[in-house]
Amino acid sequence: MGILRFLTSGESHGRGLITVVEGLPAGLSVPIERLEKELERRRRGYGRGARMKIEKDHLTIWGGIWNGKTTGAPCGLTIENSEWEEWRSSMDPQSCDPKAVKEKSVYCPRPGHADLPGGLKYGHENMRPVLERASARATAAWTVAGTLARLLIESLGIEVRSAVTSVGGVTVKVPSEEEEWHVASNSPLGCVFQTDEERLKERIREAMSEGDSLGGAFVVSVKGLPPGVGSYVEWDRRLDGRIAQAMMAIPGIKGVEVGEGGRLADLPGSQVHDGIFMDEKGRIKRETNRAGGIEGGMTNGEEVLVRAFMKPIPTLTRPLPSIRLDLMEASFAHRERSDVCAVPAARIVAEAMLSWVIAEAIMEQFGGDILEEVQERFSSYVSRVGRRDDEKA
Numbered sequence: 001m002g003i004l005r006f007l008t009s010g011e012s013h014g015r016g017l018i019t020v021v022e023g024l025p026a027g028l029s030v031p032i033e034r035l036e037k038e039l040e041r042r043r044r045g046y047g048r049g050a051r052m053k054i055e056k057d058h059l060t061i062w063g064g065i066w067n068g069k070t071t072g073a074p075c076g077l078t079i080e081n082s083e084w085e086e087w088r089s090s091m092d093p094q095s096c097d098p099k100a101v102k103e104k105s106v107y108c109p110r111p112g113h114a115d116l117p118g119g120l121k122y123g124h125e126n127m128r129p130v131l132e133r134a135s136a137r138a139t140a141a142w143t144v145a146g147t148l149a150r151l152l153i154e155s156l157g158i159e160v161r162s163a164v165t166s167v168g169g170v171t172v173k174v175p176s177e178e179e180e181w182h183v184a185s186n187s188p189l190g191c192v193f194q195t196d197e198e199r200l201k202e203r204i205r206e207a208m209s210e211g212d213s214l215g216g217a218f219v220v221s222v223k224g225l226p227p228g229v230g231s232y233v234e235w236d237r238r239l240d241g242r243i244a245q246a247m248m249a250i251p252g253i254k255g256v257e258v259g260e261g262g263r264l265a266d267l268p269g270s271q272v273h274d275g276i277f278m279d280e281k282g283r284i285k286r287e288t289n290r291a292g293g294i295e296g297g298m299t300n301g302e303e304v305l306v307r308a309f310m311k312p313i314p315t316l317t318r319p320l321p322s323i324r325l326d327l328m329e330a331s332f333a334h335r336e337r338s339d340v341c342a343v344p345a346a347r348i349v350a351e352a353m354l355s356w357v358i359a360e361a362i363m364e365q366f367g368g369d370i371l372e373e374v375q376e377r378f379s380s381y382v383s384r385v386g387r388r389d390d391e392k393a
């Protein structure tokens with residue numbers, strides 16, 4: 001059991017989602033507006049379904065936060081489903097109407113979704129319960145957990161941001177300067193330039209008009225980490241492995257790279273590894289960051305850069321061939337209101353999940369029941385090993 005952990009419950013069209021986060025130190029400020037802001041960023045984008053326009057992600061804190069700060073108890077939060085009344089007759093866990101349940105039945109699994117394997121595994125011929133829990137709606141609850149973790153690491157001077165790098169084969173500028181990261185982080189589609197944003201929108205409109213869907217790629221960056229977060233001593237302490245697991249867990253993500261990732265496989269070592277130098281004050285420095293801030297399963301003090309690749313959305317308005325499981329006859333996949341492209345939203349979930357992994361590693365390494373303890377232990381470690389941003393100051 002890790003020091004920091006979270007669980008979620010709830011269905012996509014159920015009463016709502018529940019997040020319970022345990023292990024945060026007491027005394028961490030949790031402005032509810034910040035949680036709401038991250039949920040709002042997750043809802044934005046272009047090519048998102050009608051639901052994102054309807055949803056308001058009404059958030060309620062049930063415990064573990066008092067007077068704006070964590071108390072040390074598990075933090076329990078819920079996000080209400082604003083369409084609950086519409087779904088209640090078919091989704092109420094305590095009493096639902098068999099006629100409404102029948103109307104919302106799903107017998108034709110969507111290729112690319114959890115429908116078929118999930119239905120077979122849990123014995124649901126009507127795959128509605130699979131859709132409901134496998135849906136990426138759960139990532140709103142993950143975003144809540146990840147944002148709590150993010151508040152913790154931000155209190156240690158660590159910053160997380162992201163940018164979209166491609167949608168449906170159209171590539172856009174990757175941020176290289178602080179200002180560009182800032183712009184991309186705040187842009188609905190995660191772009192540095194408005195013209196790039198328009199190009200992505202155009203590609204999404206094209207897919208929409210063809211009844212198709214799109215995937216793409218994004219990059220997440222973490223600044224302000226000292227060297228030595230994570231460890232090489234056991235496989236499950238390696239930070240890159242833990243990051244990959246968290247990124248791959250995001251629905252639709254099919255590949256993860258740290259730094260230059262797969263491109264390094266084709267180059268000789270002399271063109272890959274980042275030489276170690278000293279600056280004029282005798283401090284260690286790197287001139288390149290192809291490793292993406294991680295060597296030997298640990299941060300090396302450089303910016304952590306993680307790329308992720310998302311497959312196209314599986315729910316299509318022109319559905320793919322499937323079968324009706326109850327009749328075992330050829331048919332077409334189930335259609336449901338859906339996004340056409342969720343890459344800009346997935347990168348917000350990725351910011352939250354990366355924050356989670358970093359916070360987990362930091363809590364394991366430094367621990368502490370109250371925030372000041374964590375901060376003191378972290379800053380005493382930073383004063384021993386150094387941190388790029390502090391060195392510059």
Ligand SMILES: Cc1cc2nc3c(=O)[nH]c(=O)nc-3n(C[C@H](O)[C@H](O)[C@H](O)COP(=O)(O)O)c2cc1C
Pocket residue numbers: 049112113114134135136137139250251252253254312313314315337338339340342345346349
């Ligand atoms: C934020 C977000 C929103 C998504 N929205 C949809 C959607 O509206 N419709 C859909 O079919 N898939 C959507 N997906 C993708 C599916 O959840 C995903 O492709 C599916 O769970 C199978 O992916 P897997 O094979 O990686 O588990 C979304 C993913 C994310 C991260």
